[in-house]
Amino acid sequence: MKLVVIGGDAAGMSAASQARKRLGPDRLQIVVFERGHFTSYSACGIPYWIGGAVKERDALVARDPDAHRAAGIDVRLRHEAVGIDLDRRAVVAHDHATGDEVREPFDQLMYAAGAVPVTPGWARIPAGGVFGVQTLDDGDAIHRWLDADPRPQRAVVIGGGYIGVEMAEAMVNRGLAVTLLEKSPQPMSTVDPDMGERVHHAIAALGIDVRVNAHVEGIESDGGRVRAVVTRDEEFPADVVVLGLGVRPNTTLAADAGIPLGVTGGLRTDLRMRVTGPDGPLDGIWAAGDCVQTTHLISGQPIHVPLGTHANKQGRVAGINLGGGYATFPGVIGTAVTKVCELEVARTGLTEKEATAAGYAYVTASVESTSRAGYYPGAATMAIKMIAEKRTGLLLGAQIVGREEAAKRIDALAVAMWNRMTVEEMTALDLSYAPPFSPVWDPVLIAARKATDAVHAAG
């Protein structure tokens, strides 16, 4: 039996590895087409490598092609899949090294082509110095550009989401003057504006020139090099531009093969990560990672969440099933976390805007507390916000902004939400307490108490 994998990063290689664990090379041949130079790397780590916190590119590689080959996985780098023939069950790939086209038949297909950066027309200019941040190859290109002569002095980052904010900090760490352009009234619009405001202040304190309500209309170049970013109101000189406008599922090949896409543009799958076609699940066709859509378990809606942790989980689930085992991926609840300098930002579930869009009526509660007992050295302020359904009190969402030991508290909230706890039930939770770790009422419990009061008050 032969498995062909399209995409050699987290999802694809997790699937390949899990399938291999269950079926040896005598029972399953595995061929992987990867268009870049690397396998199994942490794209989420690229900003830290650009900024210098991570010294070596190879530190981001969890498992290189040779390690996979040693496990009997035939990894073909710089091979870009360009066509899928579902009827005859074969993948066509372009070998960038030789220029050849190769055709590889399969019994099982794992589609893990990832995502591609959202690139508006104005960003597609034939000039150097404009970068997305999706692949290690992107990272290499950024490094080369930043190290070249003339050395870039001014960076403009477009988009104030996770990648944008992380890249803005990285550019500051590299000594550049940085402008961050965000079209919303606050950066980090994955949290509510009241929490986003705290992030805004923290970024500005790094010396980043944060411009909100900034509508980019074009990028100017000069002699083949980027020169400036132009918004509706202003022009920002730039020697390097980073696009942090998000990504969309890389599903062109699948769509061309006749597989209908979900409303988010991602592939639809069943719980075992089998791709859903026009007439139901497709036999032996699997997908995982940034190219699929999943279900948000709190809103009940399909959602596209390109995140390494989901890609790994989904890839593992696909590989276990591919290998004859049983595992499922039920969906996500929107947990995410980031760090800007010392500021930690975390969220899970729905923001107010998302809760409204999902049809919920809700109450909110926000509290400020500390990471440790107030009297213990290093106690740092943290803000927690909870969103609970009106009447039932079900926890619908939570957000944390704080400093060290703050953000990871979101996990307790995520597990509570996953289990459909009410905020009142949460007030009884047996969370860990000792002065170096928490006030005697953990901030999560204080927020749960206040949210309980809000639910009662709303009736």
Added chain:
Amino acid sequence: MKLVVIGGDAAGMSAASQARKRLGPDRLQIVVFERGHFTSYSACGIPYWIGGAVKERDALVARDPDAHRAAGIDVRLRHEAVGIDLDRRAVVAHDHATGDEVREPFDQLMYAAGAVPVTPGWARIPAGGVFGVQTLDDGDAIHRWLDADPRPQRAVVIGGGYIGVEMAEAMVNRGLAVTLLEKSPQPMSTVDPDMGERVHHAIAALGIDVRVNAHVEGIESDGGRVRAVVTRDEEFPADVVVLGLGVRPNTTLAADAGIPLGVTGGLRTDLRMRVTGPDGPLDGIWAAGDCVQTTHLISGQPIHVPLGTHANKQGRVAGINLGGGYATFPGVIGTAVTKVCELEVARTGLTEKEATAAGYAYVTASVESTSRAGYYPGAATMAIKMIAEKRTGLLLGAQIVGREEAAKRIDALAVAMWNRMTVEEMTALDLSYAPPFSPVWDPVLIAARKATDAVHAAG
């Protein structure tokens, strides 16, 4: 209506404050008898105050008597309750300042007398320099002893549990030579021996002379001052001795009043913290904190867990009900955490020994991972152990030993266990991921995967 509260620390004052919030002074008179000099303080913070991390005693006081008085709560310090007359509904207290006895009638009684240190016969010697660590008054006494002439040089801490280990570190920080005597084969017997061994190494690395399997037989004194601690095998010179042998519920007064105690020696209560008497709940008699027993929700057994966080929650629940509201305290799952120098130790649920005692058949899984992505600066090793029920895979217990950002991860595990998740269900949990906070597989998820494999393998 009059409420009399016995004990002015966490449980008692939380109850008083919550009752006051609901019923003003015109509707409810509140009298508090507190035998010491302080109210609403953090006993858990005492080791950090002794060690110098916390500079001022008053930093440990969350709310002083005058603040409570301003809220219309009649706090009477140095008044030790010495008798309860349930039939005539009155408390008799001894005023240590005047030597007088006062009799206070009540409509509602809140019993929050806390715990007393376990003090074997050999520890009750008429010499200075032997201390428990329960109250701020104890802390004052230790400080005075350590500062006095001749200045103590050698400390012996008896008992290697939370307080013992924390006090041993405090004594090191004060510049004393410290010996820690523990009767078990490992200190920190609240975690399994394999995890306790890691704690043992960390304590020893602080320069503490850790002696396990040490059976203390006596304390020697000389001229009214402690001189040495004698074990079955050896004698340890000591200028100061700290008793960390645990505590027992301070329920003598209740028992004398005819209230039957639970198997742990603690008072039994209903879900609303109403004391259970010979024939069921007693009208208007409440209890909370270190003097009550509660239910371990995983073992189903009664348990005595003297911990500030439970005392606060229980006191709040009692006070809400006292004030005419509704709240419940369902029980605990054994979550606890501590820090020894840089080492963080956390647990929730049952240890192997406790699981066996409860009647469970189980499997275990232990993993080592890191607090951050392996390539991110500051990534520190952490060990996680999970205990899962055989066949069902229900999470029964978890333990973590690591460094910064390790221990608070126990909360996600505690919430999972609270909701009766299986380890296999846990592999799908949407926990937060970003390189500064976690490897792409959070250590909790890695442990859940390994535990799932163990459940399957055990059949």
